[in-house]
Amino acid sequence: MAYSTKAKDFFKDELSGIHKAGTFKEERFIESPQAANISVEYPTGSPAKEVLNFCANNYLGLSSHPEVVQAAHQGLDSRGYGMSSVRFICGTQDIHDELEKKLSVFLGTEATVLFASCMDANAGVFDVVLGKEDAMIADRLVHASIVDGMRLCKAQLYNYKHSNMEHLEEKLKETQGCRFRMIITDGVFSMDGDIAKLDEIVALGKKYDAMVMIDDSHATGFMGKKGRGTHEHCGVLGEIDVITTTLGKALGGASGGCVSGRQEIVDLCRQRARPYLFSNTVPPVIITAANKVIDLISKTTDRRDKLEKNTNYFRDKITAAGFDIKEGVHPIVPIMLYNAKLAQDIARDMYDEGIYVIGFSFPVVAKGQARIRVQISAGHEKEHLDKAIAAFTKVGEKYKILGKGKKEIIEMYGY
Amino acid sequence: MSEEIKGMIIDYVKKEYLEDDSEDEIDENTPLISSGIVDSFSMVSLKTFLEKKFDIKIPDEKATTEAFDSVNNIMGLLKEFNIN
Numbered sequence: 001m002a003y004s005t006k007a008k009d010f011f012k013d014e015l016s017g018i019h020k021a022g023t024f025k026e027e028r029f030i031e032s033p034q035a036a037n038i039s040v041e042y043p044t045g046s047p048a049k050e051v052l053n054f055c056a057n058n059y060l061g062l063s064s065h066p067e068v069v070q071a072a073h074q075g076l077d078s079r080g081y082g083m084s085s086v087r088f089i090c091g092t093q094d095i096h097d098e099l100e101k102k103l104s105v106f107l108g109t110e111a112t113v114l115f116a117s118c119m120d121a122n123a124g125v126f127d128v129v130l131g132k133e134d135a136m137i138a139d140r141l142v143h144a145s146i147v148d149g150m151r152l153c154k155a156q157l158y159n160y161k162h163s164n165m166e167h168l169e170e171k172l173k174e175t176q177g178c179r180f181r182m183i184i185t186d187g188v189f190s191m192d193g194d195i196a197k198l199d200e201i202v203a204l205g206k207k208y209d210a211m212v213m214i215d216d217s218h219a220t221g222f223m224g225k226k227g228r229g230t231h232e233h234c235g236v237l238g239e240i241d242v243i244t245t246t247l248g249k250a251l252g253g254a255s256g257g258c259v260s261g262r263q264e265i266v267d268l269c270r271q272r273a274r275p276y277l278f279s280n281t282v283p284p285v286i287i288t289a290a291n292k293v294i295d296l297i298s299k300t301t302d303r304r305d306k307l308e309k310n311t312n313y314f315r316d317k318i319t320a321a322g323f324d325i326k327e328g329v330h331p332i333v334p335i336m337l338y339n340a341k342l343a344q345d346i347a348r349d350m351y352d353e354g355i356y357v358i359g360f361s362f363p364v365v366a367k368g369q370a371r372i373r374v375q376i377s378a379g380h381e382k383e384h385l386d387k388a389i390a391a392f393t394k395v396g397e398k399y400k401i402l403g404k405g406k407k408e409i410i411e412m413y414g415y
Numbered sequence: 416m417s418e419e420i421k422g423m424i425i426d427y428v429k430k431e432y433l434e435d436d437s438e439d440e441i442d443e444n445t446p447l448i449s450s451g452i453v454d455s456f457s458m459v460s461l462k463t464f465l466e467k468k469f470d471i472k473i474p475d476e477k478a479t480t481e482a483f484d485s486v487n488n489i490m491g492l493l494k495e496f497n498i499n
Contacts, residue, residue, distance in 0.1 A: 140457050147456050157459050161434065367451040 022340070023363070034063035034253060036379040040356065051356040052384050054374050057249035059222050059331055060303045061379025067296065068252050068289050075288025083281045087114075088270070091281030099287050102294040103260055107220070107245070108228055108237045111266035116279040118217050118246035118257030122149040124273030125213070125242060125259050130155035130182060135175040138184040139163065139196070143215055146184060155182075162189075165200050172208040180211065182242075187216035187230030188223065191365050191373065193332030195223075198234035213242035217257075218332065221250030222378075227297055227304040241265065247286065252293045256282040307331055307378040314376050314385050321393045322402030324409065331376035335392070336369070338406060339413040343370040346395055353391035368415040417490060417499050423468070424486050428453070431460055443486040458483055465489070471496045 018024045031048045032039040034056060039048045062068050075095070085091035096114060103112040115121040122145040126136060134155040138146065141162045150157055158175060160167040168183065175181055183205055185196045196214065205212045216229040224232025231240045242265055247256040259269050269276055297303065311331045318333065319325060326334040337343040343359030350357050350372075361370035374388070396402045401409055421443050428441055432453055439452065447453040453461060462478050465471070473492070482492045493499060 140454075156463075158463075159457050159460060161432075362451060 022344075034058055036061065036377060036381070036384050038356070042351070049354075051351065051354050052380075052387060053356050054376070054380075054388055055356055055358045056253070056375060056377065057218070058253050058377050058379060059250040059307055059375070060297065061307075061377045062250070062293055062296070062303070063253035063379075065252075065296075068292050071292035072285045072289040075285045079284035079288065081285065082283055085281060086277060086279065087281050088277070093284060093287070095284060095287045095291060096281065099291050099294070100258070102291060102298075103258055106228060106294055106298060107243055107260045108231070109240075109243060109260040110263040112258050112260040113266050113269050113273075113276065114282050115257045115259065115273070115276055116282060117248065117255055118215065118244050119145040119148075120275035120279060121244040121257040121259045121273075122146045122215060123152060124149070124275040125244060125265075125269060126150055126153035126155065126182075126184075127274070128268050128272045129211075129242070129265055130180060132156070133179040135178040135181045136184055137168065137171045137175065137181060137210070139168075139186065139189075141189050141191070142184060142186050143190060143217070146186070146215055150184070163194065163197055165197060165204065168201070169204055169208075172204060172210060176208070181208070182211040182213050184213045185215075186218070187214045187243075188218040188330055188332070190218050190332065191360065191371075192326050192334055193218075193328050193330035193373075194326065195219075195230055195233065195328070195330065198230055198236050198240070202234075202236045202239045211241040212239070213244070213261075214240055215244045217244070217246040217249055218330070220245040221293075221297055222304040222307050222331075225301070227301060247282075247290050247293075251297075252286075252289050254286045254289065256286055256290065303378040307376065310378065310380050310385060311376045313382070314374070314389070317385070317389045318374075318392060321389060321396065322404070323392065323396060324401075324405055326371075333374040333376065334371045335374060336371050336406065336409075337401070337413075338368055338370055338410050339415060340370040342399065342401075342409075342413045343372055346399065347372055349395045349398065350391055353395065355388050355391045368410070420493070420498070421486050421490060424465075424489055427464055428461070428486070431464070432457065441486075443490075445486070446484055447486075448480045448484045453483065455480055461489075465493070469493065469496065469498050471498070 029041040030038050031041055036053055038053045040051055041048045079093055083091040100112040126149050130153055132154040135158055136150050136155050137158045139162055140159050158171045160171050183201055188195055202212055219230040221227050223230050231237050242261040244259050259266060315333055324336045340361035343361055347357050347359040357372050357374055359372050425441055433439055462473055466473055482488055
């Protein structure tokens with residue numbers, strides 16, 4: 001046996017270090033479908049508890065929507081469970097082609113290719129498009145999957161201060177000798193819920209002859225008046241060269257992602273993107289359900305409108321209650337607590353009140369920026385929002401943080 | 416000379432990594448990576464700056480988070496390239 005005591009002890013020490021650092025991630029067992037109301041077994045082994053879910057990416061409340069579930073059943077019955085193949089051997093069904101075309105229409109792009117996840121799309125796309133003569137210029141807060149994707153690409157890596165257009169322009173000037181440049185950003189940044197300045201980024205891309213790529217995972221389906229994404233919200237539909245996004249959040253929440261954008265880039269991904277070439281096809285059951293999701297959100301903006309209304313309501317009320325939140329318009333609402341232990345303690349107390357939220361601290365966010373990230377859904381009703389606001393208010397009073405800003409909270413609890 | 420180099424690196428770190436309204440002070444001992452001022456992703460800018468400024472190529476195995484964790488550590492790394 002080659003699994004030596006030395007190796008075993010080393011791994012145990014690593015795990016122990018993660019525990020000691022307070023960053024050990026535990027999974028909580030959910031015994032119900034994903035929804036606003038869920039049944040959670042936590043701590044493990046305890047009886048399941050009914051709580052309101054305020055930490056899912058289920059922005060449109062479609063994860064367990066009856067029509068989506070029915071479409072998944074129909075896909076299972078008509079196209080089977082698995083394809084036992086990658087796409088280019090014998091893993092492409094008519095429904096895959098249908099979904100790619102529907103996504104292109106919805107996103108306002110020339111073409112789309114599906115990946116097993118958006119992580120895979122980000123892991124594959126840069127290496128396909130750029131080489132060592134080129135430059136990737138990324139916002140410093142891009143998602144980890146983009147960072148990993150850029151590391152797999154031989155192009156030179158540059159980055160600019162978060163959403164700082166002057167700094168981006170400096171980097172564009174610095175890289176003018178490169179063959180191709182690509183500006184890379186999240187459409188919506190997942191920890192702050194803030195939105196990339198895509199109108200300015202597109203203008204800079206034109207000025208300096210650089211392509212623009214966005215990961216719109218936290219926007220597809222609901223940002224913009226038709227829900228097409230951050231590019232619609234910022235008035236630059238049709239002007240983004242590469243969009244990666246996910247089916248795993250607002251669009252039903254199962255799994256799968258895509259690269260959507262310029263025809264040639266998408267075509268090259270089909271030929272050369274390694275996660276596409278060497279991953280199994282997205283299963284039929286997800287594809288038929290995703291096709292239904294695109295139909296539903298193309299037909300009416302009701303769900304995206306309700307999400308907007310819910311978001312505005314929650315943001316207004318939680319601010320009026322005295323919490324320090326990151327301002328914005330996105331359903332990600334960061335409630336700033338600055339101190340990591342305070343964030344964990346409040347999340348625990350909220351769970352006792354029947355509200356499931358999670359505290360985030362370093363290294364997921366910068367040091368001294370601990371927070372609870374609340375995520376609003378179109379699946380929430382007004383009484384759900386009111387219950388969460390009442391629970392936050394009760395817990396906020398306990399910790400005496402209502403009406404307090406950053407300085408005062410740090411004076412009370414430290415970083 | 417070394418004081419001049421230290422000052423130049425500190426100026427670069429402030430300009431490249433701190434927001435304009437930041438009140439953070441940086442000196443030669445300030446932890447850069449472990450404090451979160453510079454993360455492992457944005458460290459590449461600092462590496463590129465040093466390589467261009469001193470016309471050197473820092474191999475990946477030497478471009479560790481420890482080697483970049485303070486201006487003094489960076490000075491130690493530069494010494495290996497006979498820059499001090």
